[in-house]
Amino acid sequence: MALNDYCEGVISGDIEIDCANPLTRGVEKRAIIMNREDIDIDTITRDPNRPNVVSSIVMKTGKRAYRAVIPTQQPFAGTGSTLGDSTVVKTMNHTLGMVILANDPDVCGNVIDGLINGTFVAIIENKYKNTNKETTPGDGIFQIYGLDQGLMSTTIENDKYSTDTNGGWNIVLTEEGSPSSATFLYDTDLATTRTLFDSLTQPASGGGGG
């Protein structure tokens, strides 16, 4: 909440360690990625009391998110956030790194070509599960990248002799100029949030008629 007629940067919480939920690094192997233009932006609902929490995100009719499964030791390596270098208003840059361990006409046509010029939103699942939190347990598990400005490609490379990709594709998507340090997906509780997460990648027709 702004204290003055300009958005003053203030902190409003203690800086301490949550012993009941020890922090652990890394993310899970499974994430989802969606075209930003496929999202019904009007449905994005931020928690009025916690603006870093998004409780609703719905795709446009007939559109869906896509699963990104990276079965490596360190999936989505390179993913993180840094302070941007803007000289007027400081913002954050968010980066999503991934390798695509495939290379054929379908992968290149359906995925790689789209990544070159597209704008994307991704949701990753952190290995850190704050499920012992007193209120809103599990609200730090699903983290959204690219919701403000959209993720855009800054690296797309294919090295046939790369030991990191086994000849696949190395991708880095970056969101520059985000006003928030991080955005999380959380609706009511962890089970509902996971249902929401899973529902984004269902076939575009939705519920299905049996």
Place this chain on the structure above:
Amino acid sequence: MSDKVNAFGLSKADKEFVHDYYKRVTNKFFHPTRCGRCYEDAIIEMYCKYKKDKTMNNENTGFKLRNGAIVHSRIGNGVLSYKNLTDERAIAFIIEFPDLLKSNKFAQVPKNLQELIANYKESKENANAKLIDLSDSEEKEAVIVLSDEETTVNKPRRGRKKGSKNKQNK
């Protein structure tokens, strides 16, 4: 044999069957990946689920939620999501939230939606009427029919003592 598509012997028709029935049996969507045995795994999963539940989720005649859409009930009906989307639940939520259809949560609704709503309301009213009848009759004194003697005796249920029949027999 020309339509055999892989070494495991599943034909194209077999795979189409899995696509068609996986959702109906498991209430989940089938995501064929590049793994070699995902169709076989799906068949085993369908078999185990059907063997356990003896039912298929075929109660959805055309409701489809948009991806990511979740509706929270305010009267204890839980959450409406792709996992539990049936006609009955969808209509219950539409009745609870009259503006739900305008909110773009649904990607598709059945063409006979109004008919389904009318049927749902009618069935609920009938169920409520039965409940009222039942509660009324429970409030009155219970009627015990002694079929042996072909007579009817009005007797409070709580007033009947255990073992009284044995004593009469003696």
